[in-house]
Amino acid sequence: MEFAQYFDHTILKPEATEADVRTVCEEAKVYGFASVCVNSSYTALVADALEDTEIDVCTVIGFPLGAMSTKAKVAETKLAIEDGADEIDMVMNIGAMKEGQDDYVLYDIQEVKKACGDEVMLKVIIETCLLTDDEKKRACQAAVEAGANYVKTSTGFSTGGATVEDVKLMKEMVGDEALVKASGGIRDYKTAKAMIEAGADRLGTSATVEIMKEYQKNK
Secondary structure, three states: OOHHHHEEEEEOOOOOOHHHHHHHHHHHHHHOOOEEEEOHHHHHHHHHHOOOOOOEEEEEEOOOOOOOOHHHHHHHHHHHHHOOOOEEEEEOOHHHHHOOOHHHHHHHHHHHHHHHOOOOEEEEEOOHHHOOHHHHHHHHHHHHHHOOOEEEOOOOOOOOOOOHHHHHHHHHHHOOOOEEEEEOOOOOHHHHHHHHHHOOOEEEEOOHHHHHHHHHHHO
């Protein structure tokens, strides 16, 4: 796989403007990233900007806390898909997982997966920095059981981001049943390479262009 295809080129900061989002779309076209990842209000803009390209539109759902009701997540998912989303990155209900409400966590993911159908890819953000290893394993199990395509480490908005150890653990848990996305704190080529070597199939970062420039120097 081409190195650029590992990346979801991401712009999720609250102060991002329409002009910022358009710039990210143009950068994605230059480098050929896998997707552009945005908050749902920008889904239609990105879908329009990336029309006639192979780059996917990735929208975050229930972001960044995951504590919204399942109905709210489903509604946001449906609206994002109507606006052109090809991929959905939803935040798991973290508090429910920590409280041992695994059935609710599973239900929450399943309902979003139903809204995605077979055509739209679903990634589940489990926010590893807030979980114990046992909780991470159970979160991965719930995501796989619900039919998610990916488990994802982090929002990048909590107390920590992706680690090599977490990527390895998640890869071990999902096996061949799902893929792993590492996100949060990936700001240089060395870190990106380490995540891929640990088993990450996709990387989410806003430092994508800088990483690509480093990669090209190191080729």
